[in-house]
Amino acid sequence: MTQKNNYLVPMLVMALIFFMLGYITWTNGPLIPYLKIVCNLETDVQAFFVTSAFYFSYFIMALPSASLLEKIGFKNGIIAGLIVAALGSLLFIPAANSRMYGLFLTALFMQGSGLALLQTAVNPYLSILGPIERAAQRISIVGIANKAAGIVAPVLVGGIILKGAGDLENKLMVITDPKERDVILSEMASRIQTPYVALAIVLIIVAVLIFFSTLPEIQAEEEATSVQNQKKSVFGFPNLILGVIAIVCYVGAEVIAGDGIGQYGKNIGISLDDAKHFTSYTMAAMLVGYVVGIIAIPRFIKQEDALKYSAIIGIIFCLIVIFTEGYTSILFIALLGLANALMWPAIFPLSINGLGSFTKVGGAMLIMGIAPGGGLLPLLYASLGGETNPQRGFWVVIICYVYILYYALVGYKKKSW
Template identity: 50%
Template sequence: MIICCALFFIFGFVTWANGTLIPFLKLALNLKTDLQAFFVTFASYIAYFFLALPSSWILKKLGFKNGLVLGMVILGLGSLVFIPAADNRSFGLFLTGIFIQGSAMALLQTAVNPYLSIIGPIDSAAARISIAGLCNKGAGVMVPIIFGLLFLDNAKEVTAKLDATTDPVAKNAILDELLHRVHTPYIVLAVVFVLFAVLIKFVHLPEINAEDDEAVVENDDVKYTAAKNNIFQYPHLFLGAFAIFCCVAVEVMAGDIINTYGRELNIDANILRFSTSFTLICMLVGYVLGIATIPRFISQQMALRICALSGVLLTIVSAFTAGYVSYYSVALLGLANSLMWPAIFPLGIKGLGKFTKTGSAIMIMGIAGGAIWPLVYGFLKDKMHIDFQHAFLLAMIPAYLYIIYFAIKGHRVGMKK
C-alpha cells in the first residue's frame, strides 16, 4: 500500500504539472491562443487512450512489478525530452515529452488501480483509492506552488518586457532565459523516477491474479454471476469507462483550466499561479470525507450522485456570477470531483473476474477525457467566440449529467436483479 501511495504521489506530480505548463509554455513559446496551449493536456491524456490496452498486454507478459519498473523508466525518459525541447524552443518536442510521460502513466495506472481495487473487499475499494488519492492530490497541491515559483516567477514583468521589446535578439534572450528554467527541475525528476524504479525492483510486491477469480457480484439488490467468455458481455464496464472519460474531463477543466478561466476574470496574477493548488486542496478535503464515510455511512453510488449533483450546481454558480465568486466556484469543483474516480472505477470493474486486467485497461482509456474536453472548451471560446463562462457551462454540464446517470442506473446495466 505504501508503494501504491508513492506511485499515486508521482502520478499527481506529473499530471497536475500541466496546470503550470499551460500558461508557462503559452508565454515562453509565444503561443497565440489558449486552444494551442491546451494541447499540453491533450498530449498528456490522449496517451491513455492509445496505450491502456497495450499496457494490459505488457503487464500480462512482464508481471505487475516489472511493469511498474518499466513505467518509471519511461517516465524518466519523457522528463529528459524537456531539455532539448527547451533548448530548441520546440512546442512539438515539449508535447512529445508530455506524451511519453502520459504513456508511462498509462502503464502505471493500468497496473495500480485494479491492484488497489482487488487487494481487499470491493465495497471498500473507494476508501482505499481515496487514501491513495490523498497522495495524488497532495502532490497536485504542491506542484503548482513549486513549479509556479520556478517557472512563473515574475511572469507579469516578463510579459511586460516582451511587449515592450521590439528587438528580436533581445526578445529571444528573454524567452531563452525563461525556458532555461525547465532544465534543473526535469533532470531532477528523471533521476528520482529512475531511482524509484530501482527501489520497486528490490521491494516485495505480491502479485494478485484476478484472472483466476470467479466473477460473482452480490449486494442488496443485484446478483451477477459471470459465466461469460467475452469482455463485451459486461456493458457496465463500457458505461463505466465513459463515466471515467467524463470524470477526468471535469477534473482537468477544474484543475488545469482554472488559471485560464481566472485570467479572463481579471484575477490577480500572483493568485493565478496557485490556481491548481486551490482546486486540489478542495479535492483533498473530499478525499478525507470519502475515507471517513465510504462505505460506513454512504455507498459508493450515493457518494457519486452527491458529487456529480454538486458539480452541476457549482458550475451554474461559476457561469452566472463574476470575479472571485465565479473563480472560487471553479476551485470548489475540486470538492465535487473528489470522490467520483474512487467510486466509478470499482463500479466499472465490479464482477469482471478473469477480465479484470483488460477491463481496467478499458477504464483507463477513459482518461482521454482530459485530452478532449479542454480542446472542446477552447474551441467554443476561441473559435466559436462563445463567452468563456458560457463555454465552461456548455462543456461541464453534459459530463456531470452522464455521471449522475451512471451512478443511478448505468453501473447496474447487464446485472440480474
C-alpha cells in the same frame, strides 16, 4: 476477490506511486500558460494541446500496457512505467533548448505513456486488493498522496517557471527587437530544465525502491456465476462500457477545473503571478473530498451514493461559476475539486465489478477513457469559452456531471444490454 491480511506494504507502495502520478499530472496546469508564452502560441486552444498530448498517450498505451502487465506482472509493470516517465521528463531538456512546441508535446506524450502503464497497474490492483465494496475507500486513502502532490507541484513548478511571468508578458508586448525577445524567451524556457531533471532522478529512485520492495502479486478471481461465465468479450459488461464514458466525463471535468483554472483566472484579468497558484486550490479541495471518502465509505455512505451526490454538487457549483464573476467564480472552480474527489474512486470499482478474468483489460479500457476526457474535452471547453467568454465553457462540465449522475443512478447497475 483476492484478499490479503496485510495491506500495509502494498498500500504504502501505492501511495508513493499515486504521489508521483499526481505530481506529474498537475504540473500540466502551470505548463499551459508557460508554454503559451515561451512558444509564442496565439490561442488558448493551442495551449491546451498540453493536456491533449499528455492524455492521448493513455488511449494509445492503455491496451498495450494491459498486455504487458499480463506478461510481467503488476510490480515489474510499475517499475517500467516509472522509467518511461523519467525518460519523458529528461526530454524537456532539448525541448527547452530548442523552444519547439512539438518537442514539448512529445515529452508530455512520453510522460503520459509511463503514467498510462502505472494507472493500468495500480487502479485494478487497489480494487482487487480487498473487498470490492471498500475499493473506493482504499483508492481515497492513496488519493490523498495524489492530491497532496497536486498541491505541491503547481506551487513548486509554477513558482519556478512562471516567476515574474506577469511583468515578463508586459515587457514582451513593448519589445520590437526579435533578438531581444528571443533572449528573454530562451532564459524563461531554460527554467524548466532543473525541475524536470530532478523529477527524472526521483522517478528512477522510486523505481529502484519498488524493485527491492515486497510488493505481492495478486490475481482477479474468475467469474463466479453462470451469467458471468457466458460473457465471451469484455464488451458484454454494460457497467464497464458505461463506466468508460463516465471516466471520460470525470477526467474532462477534473482537468478543466484543475489545469484550466489558472488560464481562466488570467482570462478574467487576474495577474498570472497570482493565477499560477490556483491549481493548488482545486487540489486542496480534492484532498478534503478524499478525507471525507475515507471516513464515510462504506460506513455511512455507499460508493455509488457518493458518486451521485458528487455529481449533483458539481452541477450546482458549475452553475455558480457561470452566473457569478471574479474571485467568486474562481472559488467555485476550485471547489469543483471537492465534487470531483470521490468520482474516480467510485467509478473504477463499480465499472470493473464482476469482470473476473477480464479485469486487466477492463481496467485498461477505463484508463483509455482518460484520453478523450483529458485531451478533447478541455479543447471543447477552450473553444466554447476561451478568452472571449471563459465562463461559457463550463456548460461542457455540466454535461459531464449530468452523465456521471446517470451512471450513479442507473448505469453501474446494468449487467446486460
